[in-house]
Amino acid sequence: MSQETMPNWLDKRAKLTPNRVAIYFEKESITFEQLRQQSLQLAKKLTTIGVRKGTHLAVYGHNSVDFVRCVHAISYIGAVGVFLNTKLTAKEIVYQIEDAQCNYVIYDDALIEQMECVRDQTEVTACSFSALQRITITPFERKEEVDLADLHTILYTSGTTGYPKGVMLSYGNHWWSAVSSALNLGISDKDEWLVAMPLFHVGGLSTLFKSVIYGMPVHLYASFDVEAVHEAIMHQGVSHVSVVSLMANRLLKRLGEGQYPSCFRCMLLGGGPAAKPLLERAAMKQIPIIQTYGMTETSSQIVTLSAEDALKKIGSAGKALFSAECKIMIDYQEARPNEVGEIVVKGPMVTKGYYNRPDVNAQTIIDGWLYTGDAGYLDEDGYLYVVDRRKDLIISGGENIYPAEIESVLIGMEAINEVGVIGQEDCKWGQVPVAFIVVNKSYEVTFDEVMEYTQPKLAKYKLPKRIYVVSSLPRNASNKLMRRQLAEWLERGDVRIEHALD
């Protein structure tokens, strides 16, 4: 029989290495034993206001130690955490609270105004972090063990079409995610992981579980500040940092001709396909960028490049982690090597489904295989290349165009800082690709210059037909490009589009 229960993770970690630092945040640092005591205390307070085993508890906060305590307090009660994106509108928050059937929400005091709007629109017991602090504790029967089958988290996905869906993640999902990552990246008692992504996204949240399971300090940041992160890597013993392309780009620019210290061993790059010029620049400078592919539904990473392959397979997201599997499907047939199709994954870190969405679950998870909706291929050696999110696919005159391919060419121009590509309706071709660029202030750039640079690199049908200059691109809280919003800007002639190149 396989394992179903084990001692509470934070308890166990605090027994093993009580005095090791668990979290660095701003000027604060707390050890695993302190985190255990504080989380247990918080669990008691939550119980006092009525949170019970099985309660769906919404948590609405920016990155903070309070947030971390919540994640663990939940495990002492056996409640389920629904972590809300702080960038959402009140209406969107209300939707998630109701969809996930939350009776309670606890929130960051900084978000009180937004919370007031939420409370106007729904009946939920709300309590701020500071109000919780003041509560007098009543006796409490804590949960001693974790059951891997139990639900810990519901996280809403960005929602490609229709309403967002709540991804259910169990203790087992989080456990296997942490263990499988360790089997790929290795673990050492010198590891320290920097997180400047929101904890309400799986990329941030998953490091908290790694922290207690590995006994590893997390350097937590309220947001991504290139100076602070650079400084931490250079001088504070950080060994790992989780990034998306944009962050990696900025860090590399900040590094300039410098070099990272040798203890820095992994810049884990997720959140969508990365631009090749970035990876090549990093490879040249021996910066340990390790590409990975994952999503909320897979509790973060499920396919990751190994350090030893990082330079051999630039642009690949690697192979499925030890306990996981990955294949490419075209019309329910397995694709041949190098054939682009839908990325389909399986493994113990994969969600059992979306909360209360039996219809979607039946379509998305078939025989334990999750159909991701993303496009990619496996090369002849079995390495995954993510081509694009399928939903962003542009079909032009019958040809498939993946925006990320065009973006990765354009970003190679010195004059271009950021780029996003979408399809625009076209009466002749059905759709044509158009690009949105953020121009480096020290440059002027014309349409012809972009074409001159691009033409040798892309087939004619892939060349952007129009190029719009914007001052910034729409990104979600984890800094992922939101292409759907670009399409909306275009549709309504949004003022954020400064002008089109001629």
Place this chain on the structure above:
Amino acid sequence: MSQETMPNWLDKRAKLTPNRVAIYFEKESITFEQLRQQSLQLAKKLTTIGVRKGTHLAVYGHNSVDFVRCVHAISYIGAVGVFLNTKLTAKEIVYQIEDAQCNYVIYDDALIEQMECVRDQTEVTACSFSALQRITITPFERKEEVDLADLHTILYTSGTTGYPKGVMLSYGNHWWSAVSSALNLGISDKDEWLVAMPLFHVGGLSTLFKSVIYGMPVHLYASFDVEAVHEAIMHQGVSHVSVVSLMANRLLKRLGEGQYPSCFRCMLLGGGPAAKPLLERAAMKQIPIIQTYGMTETSSQIVTLSAEDALKKIGSAGKALFSAECKIMIDYQEARPNEVGEIVVKGPMVTKGYYNRPDVNAQTIIDGWLYTGDAGYLDEDGYLYVVDRRKDLIISGGENIYPAEIESVLIGMEAINEVGVIGQEDCKWGQVPVAFIVVNKSYEVTFDEVMEYTQPKLAKYKLPKRIYVVSSLPRNASNKLMRRQLAEWLERGDVRIEHALD
């Protein structure tokens, strides 16, 4: 829900790192991809002779690549491996084959004579490794996945009283053992583990699973040869070695004033409590000896000291691994810190029981807790100290005496190379402790000298009443001292007892 199935481990490993070396043995080295192909080939041949899913297949061999292939071939068939101790008599082998209900035995050609005797006494289909090689393959339907609940191994325990019992170990037991060990010792792609213990014991066998799960080369040796092992640590990139006290002692003597290279990071010391002088000598020389406690029933380690505690808690076996728990019980009550009682453990690496022994299982495994029969205590910080195997307890005048305590004092004498202590019947005290020593050839030693050395260190009732000189101590295949045999020698006045000190 927790994970039940995953891709076959060797397949997965060969996909991830096909060209990494899996096994070094004598002049040979084979990669994971080669090992995969060869193991699959062997699986086909075994199927041809009639081995099927669920078949109990006895494997009777010395350490070799053939043995390693067997361990994995079993997983491609879904058979169960019963690994036989090559030191056993034919009668003992027959007992285990019949008790485990094996229909097939495959054996090392070097063991043909012993095998003939076995075949005279039981009906079992036997096939030598070389005969298997010559078999023509028939079509074969391989098992693609492993189910963690399935049985992989039956290993017979040395047997303290009565007949030996077959410990059942599942894929899940082996998996969690490997993963839990990694969470304690860390894993790096530079790790290489040296095994000079028999693969038919769990200490050896478990490293084969670590090898495929971590992607780590194993340096396999036919037996423990201090010169060869020393050489491998010094010059062949070995990072870990599994040892028992005796081996550690010899290695340290061989090292003399030298130093191990920095890539050597773990001398994992199991197989019973270690003598303190040994540990102190190692600590002084900064040799990374890491004590561990485990047994066949726990798939090897279950309690292990961490590297950071190795020097702070000399003599302790550490704390229960991440997914495991350990407590001390006295008359079904949990002991207080520093109180000696029975060591009781729980965790996903613990066997579900002995094969066909419902009565013993009901007594030994209670609510998932394994009652080990070993004596020990937890200090106030929760570190385990193994006092002794309970079965070896000497009760003298109502006082409990643990042989290992006396042994660890005596081994501190320069003149003494090895020592074993047992209880001898005594009409006054019930039992008294007596010692068997192997004397260092460059020394002469008298009873009085031993007493002079010992008296300041041990309470009077613990002083050995007689000291016998022998040329070697009886040890089992994993070099564990067999105290029961010493008692037999004493009883029948065996010639191996050279003389008593006066």
